[in-house]
Amino acid sequence: MATRSTYFLALSALLVPRCVQVALAATADEWRGRSIYQVLTDRFALPEGADTDACKVEDQTWCGGTWNSIRENLDYIQDAGFTALWISPVNQNYDGERSAYGDAYHGYWIKDISQLNDRFGSADDLKALSNELHKRNMYLMVDVVVNNVMATQTDPDFSQYYFKDKSQYHPYCGIEWGNTTSEQDCWLGDEKVPLPDLDTRNQDVIDGYNTWIKSFVQEYGIDGLRIDAAKHVNIDFWSGFCASAGVFCIGEVFGGDDVDALAQYQGPLDSVLNYNMYTAVTAAFKIPGDLNVSAIQDTLEQSKQKFKDITVLGNFLENQDLPRWHNQSVDLQSLYNAMTYNFMSSGIPIVYYGQEQYFAGVHDPYNREPLWQSNYEKTAAYNLTATLNMFRNHLVGTTDWAKQDMEILTTSEYGIGFSKGDVITVLTNIGSPAQNGTQIAVKSPYDSSYAMTDVLTCRQWVTSSEGMLDVEYTGGGKPVILVPEKVLAGSGMCGQDSSLASGSKTDSNDGLVVGGSRLLATLLSAVVIVFAWPW
Known part of the structure; x- marks a missing residue:
């Protein structure tokens, strides 16, 4: 049986001449419409025969x-x-005697950024990955470590690094957490595996980094950067660095619920990973947990006021530094509702490899499982991911949905309803068991008896009096995504035909249009069968 990727390659070959290299845009506007799959290179797939x-x-x-x-x-x-696709750092890492915390399989223990990590392949191999992604109209995001290098003692031989002079580093000191100066100037790690901290106010360091990143991005066709430990670098460094890169920069500013602390980085950086909303979504949906839905509303209201653009923030439930969702929450519907929030709300959805396989590692190193041991099963979570992506890609490819405002329509102890464009999403935290008599009532902008479709089940809905949408949970706490039927036109979903290249909206900012073709924006709609929900 032909796979969806087989269809993609065959059809895209008709549209793009083989002698032409498609240039993919890589600004925040183009990334807004993307969805990102994050992998640790060492743990995603093995060479044949391993x-x-x-x-x-x-x-x-x-x-x-x-x-x-x-x-x-x-x-x-x-x-x-x-x-x-977001891949872990590609640069040369420490590769000496085993450290107190193992080997540098994760890629974050930088030795020389100007060299590649030959554990993962050659320059030609990295270019081949970049080229193949671009053939598929996919973007490549690479993780970069700028704040520090790695050592096994507090007085290392600095000549082994890209920046070879001791004066280009801050003197060793342990971090005093909560003190911004200390967090920026002192060393991450500990005395067993210290991470020497670059002085990014030193002009030679600034010039060296800016020269390197410009060349690095151009040589390997990189479309975006995920910047590790961004809050541990003086904030004014980032504007020049990202300008030199010339591509979308999203930073890791590790934190909790302090929106101000996170929002100050959008400007110097294009975007940040949305730890504020991660904290709120976890509080709202994790079972057992606080089930505090108001945390989402409070965080969203603050974010709208304090961020420059919430539509390019990175939405996630897991990453290599956090416990897996399935480790924290025992109920699968809690995962499905939280996933749906990240795809249907404002921002760029990011899925850490293995989330779709229900991986349950608690923390480093147990949250860095090998994906091949899942046999790449098409689980219910994988299929839900495919459906959410399919629908979101259709919206992005045919409207300006990704830029549209998100509004909370209702909250209750049981869940939340919100709109974004023509899409109304209703989510709950009650979990899998059926709860007769529990409902979430959402006031829609439509008149009574207005027909709508649940994208996840293709079930038909009709608004009640005064345009109300009443979601009941006699079958358990499943997410619901409701749209007028006209929104699905051309999507290939719920009985609708697909419009491969037929005069749909073309917007250079939607992140999915290349060379004026709509095939690249609606491919999944053409070849994906609607997700069969497991109930």
Whole structure:
């Protein structure tokens, strides 16, 4: 049977001459319409013939994933509807005697940024991955570490690094958490594995980084950067660095519910990973947990006031530094509702590999499981991801939905209803068990008896008096996404035809249009069968 990726390659070949290299835009506007799949290169896929049982996460060592093995397994990512791939750092890492915390399989222990990590492949291999992604109209995001390098003592040999002079680093000191100066100037890590901190106010360091990143992005066709430990670098460094890169920059500003602390970085950076909303979504949906839905509303209201643009913030439920959702929450519907929030709300959805396989690692190194041990199953979570991506890609490709404002319509102890464009999403935190008599009533902008469709089930809905939408939970706490039937026209969903290249909206800012073709924006709509919900 032909896969969706087979259809993609065959049809896109008709549209793009083989002698023409498609140039993909890579600004915040273009990234807004993307969805991102995050992988640790070492843990996504093995070369053919490798031992699939050898990887033990507790060993904290290399398991054998490469850039080539990612490229050879891109169908798994594209079939789930993702339009961008974020890979872990590609630069040369520490590769000496095993450290107190294992080996540098994760890629974050930088030695020389001007060199590639030969554990993961060659320059040609990385370029081949970049080229293959671009052939599929997908973006490549690369993780970069700018704040620090890695050492095994507090007085290392600085000549081994890209910046070779001791004066280009801050003197060793342990971080005093909560003190901004200390967080920026002192060293991450500890005395067992210290991470020497670059002085990013030193002009030689500034010039060296800006020269390197410009060349790096151009040589490997990189479309976006995820910047590690961004809050540990003086904030005024980032504007020049990102200008030199010339691509979308999203930073890791690790934190909790302090919106002000996070929002100040949007400006110097294009975007940040939305730790504020991660904290709120966890508070709202995790079972057992606070089930505090108002946390989402409070965070959203503050974010609208304090961020420059919430539509390009990175929405996530997991990453390599956090416990897996399935470790924190025992109920699958809690995952499905939280996932749906991240895809249907304002921002760029990011899925950390293995979330779709219900991985349950608690923290480093146990949240860095090898994906191949899942056999790449098309689980219910994988299929929901594909459906959410399919619908979101259709909206992005045919309207300016990604830029549209998000409004909370109602909140209650049981959940939340919100709108974004023509889409009304109703989510609940009650979990899987049926709850007769529990409902969420949402006031829609439509008149009574107005027909709508639930995108996840293709079930028909009709508004009641005064345009109310009453969602009941006699079948358990499932997410609901409601749209007027006309919104699905051309989507290939719920019995609608697909419009591969037929005069749909073309917007250079939607992140999915290349060369004026709508195929690239609606491919998934053409070839994905609507998700069969597991109830």
